Amino acid sequence: GDSVTQMEGPVTLSEEAFLTINCTYTATGYPSLFWYVQYPGEGLQLLLKATKADDKGSNKGFEATYRKETTSFHLEKGSVQVSDSAVYFCALSRGNKLVFGAGTILRVKS
């Protein structure tokens, strides 16, 4: 069945460091891919998405490119801030259902 694998955390970075959180997926066909973020005490929020191969999703300085050949959707940000500390979930959609990765905790130190 469909599945999503994310790098294990926590990931701890200093402010202004470069961020990469790896995400790979297994699915039949070409699902849409998403990154969700969960800030402490809040619900999940859609961060960015891509609906087809080679699409790049971007939001708030974060980017991810839908790579069909490597079945990946890695999340990147050039310069993280303390306010980016949160849990990040990679997900794919099958119809209107979402399949999530385990989540990666990001901690940014000032």
Next chain:
Amino acid sequence: GAVVSQHPSRVICKSGTSVKIECRSLDFQATTMFWYRQFPKQSLMLMATSNEGSKATYEQGVEKDKFLINHASLTLSTLTVTSAHPEDSSFYICSAIGGNTEAFFGQGTRLTVV
């Protein structure tokens, strides 16, 4: 963005009792709502999908008699954990879809059964 409110955010109950969790879409009509469960350091696992006015569709392995889902209106779905046991302790999250296909999530409910 749209707001989905989940209540309560935390609940502790005694083993054998039932607990109800509410999920409300505050500013849109949710034709479909989803209930997820998250174990520590694991993915959110879809438990069931509910459409307003019809019976919920449960994922394989989810006991429908234990996790009762009601979606009686376009803004409210409830999940009732019946005869709760310590192994039911988990983080439960709802999401809702309205006119477009973007899913909006509640803040989650931490259930602890003692």
